[in-house]
Amino acid sequence: MKLNKNIAVSENGFIFNPLSGDSFSTNPIGQEIVRLMKEGKERKEIVSALMDKYATDEATIEKDLSDFFQMLFSYQLINEHE
């Protein structure tokens, strides 16, 4: 799961895609996921990192992550999506 090149994420959750000129906002957990993606983490690793940190179950994270990736894909922030 690789974030496209040059995507900038600020501390405020502001994301800018220099390729398309679009800007986005995301919540703290979204920021965290994007950060993990930038570090090159795989989907599995992201799920387990979130499991460790947040009080929720794996099914919920899996479901929400799929939805989040779908949105990243539709916003052209990632190029592939399972």
Place this chain on the structure above:
Amino acid sequence: MNKRKVCVAVSGLNNIDSPGPGIPVIRALKESAEFDVRIIGLSYENLEPGLYMHDLVDKSYSIPLPSSGMDSLLQRLAYIHSIEKLDMIIPNFDAELHSFIKLGSRLKTEFGIATFMPDLETFESRHKSVLFEFGEKNGVIVPKAKMIYTPNEIYKVGQELGYPLVVKGKYYDASIAATPEQAVNYFHKISNKWGLPIILQEFVSGNEVNVTAIGDGNGNCIGAVPMRKLYITDKGKAWAGISLLDEELIDITNRVIGNSKWRGGCELEFIKTKENKYYLLEMNPRFPAWVYLAVGCGQNHPEALVKMALGLEQKPFESYESGKLFVRYSFDQIVSLSEYEKISTLGEL
């Protein structure tokens, strides 16, 4: 002389091709001879050009849309006031005026923030749908108009008003119909877009002349400058205009502002016929975007508004220069992404 410091919040920073009055009002205030004005911009969208005009706007805050309700607006204003200590707010955006009028007394008593606007009754009395009655009451001719709900009514009303007649939407859009069949067509076209009712209005031909004016709410017109558009954009907005020497128009304006006890700024739109009759087409309850022409002609209306709002004496202006032109231009500002990010994510800039 040390100028008195005042902090004024101004909305309508949308200085785009069809501009809001905010930036012209701010320019007028920045040129005040009596006040040293700190301007707080109030914005609805993150790309309102005024947000990025730091020589005119000292600090900006996003505020909730009128559709979110007065409570959330008041909450946001309270927050802004806690930081900026506002002396006054000048709202310039049509859709927000209703809320600000209703909040006026609370802003004054709870926060000490002044506004200078008509009361709700006077504000409502000049609505498009009741403008004819407004004209009768205040001594100005208004084209005859009738609200209709079905196309069947066109035939009867058409006989009363004669052809051609104007078919208008409740808020926007107008077409001139030469026959009842055309009127029926426009009825469907406009009502599909803007809903009911439709207003049928007597057609008046002539030149459009406009007045920017300000009243003290006690029946005195403090200032008035008439203008004719010289060139218009494809949206019908003035691109260039010239101030007129027209005593009759000033008399009519004095009468309308005086009789209606208008409080605050406004714009009156007239048609002057070949027979030199003036028909009032519309009264906008705020300064027009070309209000800075009044400053150029020697009447600083926004400054007068602040003075009256703060309870200072403001004598009526006695003269203005005619034959002054305004020629509008647009200008591309260069803005860094970080500024856009700031207003987008934090709501402050």
Place this chain on the structure above:
Amino acid sequence: MVKLSYERPVIQKLNTGSMNKFGTRTEYAPFTHIDNVAVKDLIKDYGSPLFVISEQQIRKNYQQANRAFRTRYPKVQFAWSYKTNYLNAVCKVFHQEGAWAEVVSIFEYKKALGNGVPGNKIIFNGPDKTEEDLELAVNNNSLIHIDHFDELYMLIELLQRINKKASVAIRVNMDTGVYPIWDRFGFNYENGQAWNAINKIMSHPELELNGLHCHIGTYMLSAGAYGIAAWKLCDLAVNIKAKWNKVIDYIDLGGGFASANTLKGSYLQGSDIIPTMEEYADIISNTILNFGFKPDELPTLFLETGRALIDDAGYLCGSVIANKRLSDGRRATIMDFGVNLLFTAFWYNHKITPAQEFSHHTEDMVVYGPLCMNIDCIRESINLPLLNKGDQVVVHRVGAYNMTQWMQFIQMRPNVVMIDTNSKVHLIRDKESLETMLRYEKLPLHLEKIDL
């Protein structure tokens, strides 16, 4: 290590022209308690969805409206509009406060009698009254408000046959500057129909014309229209006095005062634009007081206000069934209540708030109900926190019309509870069950056996 509470990740495009979070309509302030009772507990004890009625709010609304009118006009009588909400517990609160009953069918009429309302304190409105209904109303000395000439003639025949007198009023429709005119009920003022009906009634000794009634519309945003309506009824009353030397007892201005709900298509919030009860009271009272009645001939003012007295006393609590993503990328949330329970969702943008804490992050979404029907949409676009399956929400201002116009369609109607003024919860209508529905069905013998 203690784990952080979870919120699902969300990303939103900052569109040019779209609003930042300070510019969008946010309704996410959590609403966790109704009259000091936790929503969570209400749902645990009575199920989800659940209608909740605040007795305290009803009484407060009634007393405020009553005060607004009584401080301006000496003779005022409210009558509870049964069709707005005819759950007996609700009606009884209004009757305890002093409201008479206003009914528009024999079903409602009998409900009012059953609630202990004396016959002469029931106003019988509406276009549908049979001869049998009228006879019952005549025998109970109820106030019969005549809607059309057919009813008038039927009543005259009836009274002549049973040799009795009846107290009547006519319903008048008129132009009050608000369009479209509700001219389908009653007799028209402008074209003289109302005056004809009055003369017809006055020439019949078995009819006693005591009142004049109108009901100019619903959700009226213009208080001024009531001034015009009051003026026209006063005008009729004065003309009746002049021609027939008959003093009209009461003027009934009906209902139609707006509640703070926001109509679909309205740019501003309902609560920001509706007139206050004081404004309605002011214009109505001033019009009648200034009309020139002799002090002892001043008519009593009847009001049949429904919506404005009950709407904000009603809540609908519900739960999230599921979240999904629509084909165009919009978020959709499916609730366990739909238009089957919330009929008013067809014309209001109801305020929906979560019943538990959330972060300030929100998402624009469509809110659907549970019905497997495309029309079942509660809000086409609303900004809400990141709701998860099982989260609870509260829909506000649902007291008017929903508990009378609800449909038994696909789902059954849920429990209705009332929270009394001591925060004690009472079940006032049991949820329906399969048995409720089957009780009225009959099956032909030959269809009993199936073999699949």
